[in-house]
Amino acid sequence: MVNVFIDNKSGAxxxxxxxxxxxxxxINGTLQExxxxxxxxxxxxxxxISVVTTKRAYDELEKExxxxxxxxxxxxxxxxxxxxxxxxxxxxxEEYIEQIARLAxxxxxxxxxxxxxxxxxxxx
Numbered sequence: 864m865v866n867v868f869i870d871n872k873s874g875a876x877x878x879x880x881x882x883x884x885x886x887x888x889x890i891n892g893t894l895q896e897x898x899x900x901x902x903x904x905x906x907x908x909x910x911x912i913s914v915v916t917t918k919r920a921y922d923e924l925e926k927e928x929x930x931x932x933x934x935x936x937x938x939x940x941x942x943x944x945x946x947x948x949x950x951x952x953x954x955x956x957e958e959y960i961e962q963i964a965r966l967a968x969x970x971x972x973x974x975x976x977x978x979x980x981x982x983x984x985x986x987x
Contacts, residue, residue, distance in 0.1 A: 895940060
């Protein structure tokens with residue numbers, strides 16, 4: 864079952880919120896291979912948004928290999944592409960590392976201190 868919540872205060876485009884939430888549910892296993900997604904019309908109706916917006920999110924998910932469409936049947940969760948998931952997670956990790964690096968500079972932390980913090984966290 865897909866759970867999508869639109870945050871009008873977020874500043875992120877609505878199609879991107881849909882795309883991101885469905886993608887995360889596929890990656891974390893909430894949505895399994897071959898699970899059906901709500902129809903574009905039904906999701907748009909439930910979220911009280913344009914069908915065009917929902918279609919854009921689904922098109923992006925399909926383009927990136929997270930879902931597939933069967934004519935007259937609907938959209939379904941695609942088989943997990945392990946390499947694609949790994950790449951997605953690597954990108955996320957790089958973004959976090961960049962944030963850590965910026966924060967470290969603002970606090971005058973050394974690389975050694977950051978690595979010590981990381982080692983401590985990994986031991987837990």
